[in-house]
Amino acid sequence: MDKSTHLFTRRRGRPGSASSVVVIGLGRFGGALATELARSGTEVLGIDADEDIVQSLNGVLTHVVRADSTRQVALDQLGVADFDRVVVGIGSDIEASILTASLLKRMGVRSIWAKAISEQHGLILEQLGIEHVIFPEADMGRRVAHLVRGSMLDYVEFDDDLVVAKTIAPQEMVGQTLEQSAVRRRHGITVVKIKTSDGQWHAAGASSLVSAGDTLIVIGPVERTERFASLV
Numbered sequence: 001m002d003k004s005t006h007l008f009t010r011r012r013g014r015p016g017s018a019s020s021v022v023v024i025g026l027g028r029f030g031g032a033l034a035t036e037l038a039r040s041g042t043e044v045l046g047i048d049a050d051e052d053i054v055q056s057l058n059g060v061l062t063h064v065v066r067a068d069s070t071r072q073v074a075l076d077q078l079g080v081a082d083f084d085r086v087v088v089g090i091g092s093d094i095e096a097s098i099l100t101a102s103l104l105k106r107m108g109v110r111s112i113w114a115k116a117i118s119e120q121h122g123l124i125l126e127q128l129g130i131e132h133v134i135f136p137e138a139d140m141g142r143r144v145a146h147l148v149r150g151s152m153l154d155y156v157e158f159d160d161d162l163v164v165a166k167t168i169a170p171q172e173m174v175g176q177t178l179e180q181s182a183v184r185r186r187h188g189i190t191v192v193k194i195k196t197s198d199g200q201w202h203a204a205g206a207s208s209l210v211s212a213g214d215t216l217i218v219i220g221p222v223e224r225t226e227r228f229a230s231l232v
Contacts (some may be wrong), residue, residue: 019043022078022086024069024100026053029115029136030089034061045083070099072107081107088114094121101128146222152229153215161221169194169214170231179206187228189220 019042023034026048038044038061046064048054054066067074069090080086086109090097094117101114105128113132116122122133139157146155146163154166173181184190191204195215202208204216218225 020083022080022083024088025090072103085111091117151232164219165225167229168232169210173210174212178208188224189218189228191216193217
């Protein structure tokens with residue numbers, strides 16, 4: 001279909017960036033994702049089969065339409081392949097998720113992210129060639145488990161054994177610089193940022209002085225990071 005027949009036009013982002021994103025499936029995950037993208041200035045086309053959901057996001061997203069994403073003619077008319085990235089947020093209907101992802105690959109969409117609700121669902125998406133398969137429920141469950149188990153204020157896992165965590169400075173560091181506390185040698189973690197009593201974040205260096213109540217951003221292996229956070 002000629003691009004002149006597409007319902008929407010959009011700007012191209014820089015290589016590696018995404019200034020325009022399609023979110024297909026606007027349930028809890030897709031709706032929250034699309035809303036946050038729009039809030040941050042990204043052009044967002046939201047697609048869902050439910051008219052009530054579409055109406056609820058009218059005026060929130062750049063564009064939002066009711067359409068059947070398992071029909072290629074609908075995706076073509078919306079110019080989906082011209083957006084920088086496409087996220088398939090469909091979770092309740094696995095068949096629709098797989099059909100949609102398959103169509104997007106066939107259409108030559110450059111960057112596809114897809115939500116999976118089970119290992120089997122994720123495996124099929126990977127076999128279709130989807131570059132980014134997301135397990136939001138499982139990922140959030142693991143994240144919350146670490147927060148519940150320890151004293152961390154926040155926790156982000158980057159690899160199997162590399163995490164970034166936010167925690168309160170333990171008493172053993174109070175009144176010392178990072179060099180004096182020897183936190184890297186003693187605990188195997190690195191402090192990268194310190195939020196002081198003025199409410200500002202500061203880059204952490206050897207001469208950074210830690211005071212009571214300071215918030216730290218630390219990076220390190222999972223077990224060492226949890227053990228350090230438990231010192232609070």
